[in-house]
């Protein structure tokens with residue numbers, strides 16, 4: 187009897203968003219189960235990997251956690267180029283960070299990968315008493331722009347596993363068309379060049 191082998195999918199994921207919105211904290215919560223009240227600002231970008239197993243596939247996330255500070259913005263295309271998924275983060279206590287997130291979404295839409303799984307993340311949901319952006323506002327913007335939407339808290343771990351699980355599901359369901367080791371994505375720039383690297 188033939189045994190069904192699991193799909194192995196390698197996917198580049200990029201996090202974008204204003205400084206201090208919690209990008210690094212979200213990744214550290216997902217990858218290491220840790221949270222720090224005083225998280226250092228990221229310089230340039232940081233790289234993490236994490237495996238996530240589904241029934242139908244194992245996803246290896248190559249995660250680029252970019253720096254939110256303005257002076258690093260020109261580097262961003264290098265990190266989202268060839269990405270399979272993008273997580274755009276804002277902080278529910280900062281209207282400015284929501285506006286900045288919209289700009290990132292527009293930039294991603296302009297770069298023209300229609301298959302990019304894009305998620306809008308409203309982080310710091312634990313700070314509800316300081317909330318400046320309603321859940322509905324984020325949800326509506328996401329719907330209008332074809333994005334997935336999650337409210338999260340890296341601090342309490344609210345919705346963090348769910349976020350990456352849903353991304354993994356989307357990537358797994360998109361992958362069969364690319365089985366056979368077909369390489370997608372652009373052959374430019376830095377290290378990770380494969381959208382999916384599958385062995386059936």
Ligand SMILES: Nc1nc2c(ncn2[C@@H]2O[C@H](COP(=O)(O)OP(=O)(O)OP(=O)(O)O)[C@@H](O)[C@H]2O)c(=O)[nH]1
Pocket residue numbers: 203204205206207208209210211212222223224225226227228229252253254255309310311312313338339340341342
């Ligand atoms: N209350 C609360 N604080 C958070 C949460 N996520 C992050 N923080 C705090 O917000 C601050 C900034 O978090 P970072 O993860 O460094 O933010 P970042 O988006 O990576 O920032 P840059 O690297 O500068 O772009 C830190 O002091 C974190 O402890 C959250 O969900 N809730």
Ligand SMILES: [Mg+2]
Pocket residue numbers: 209210211226227228251252253254
């Ligand atoms: Mg950071």
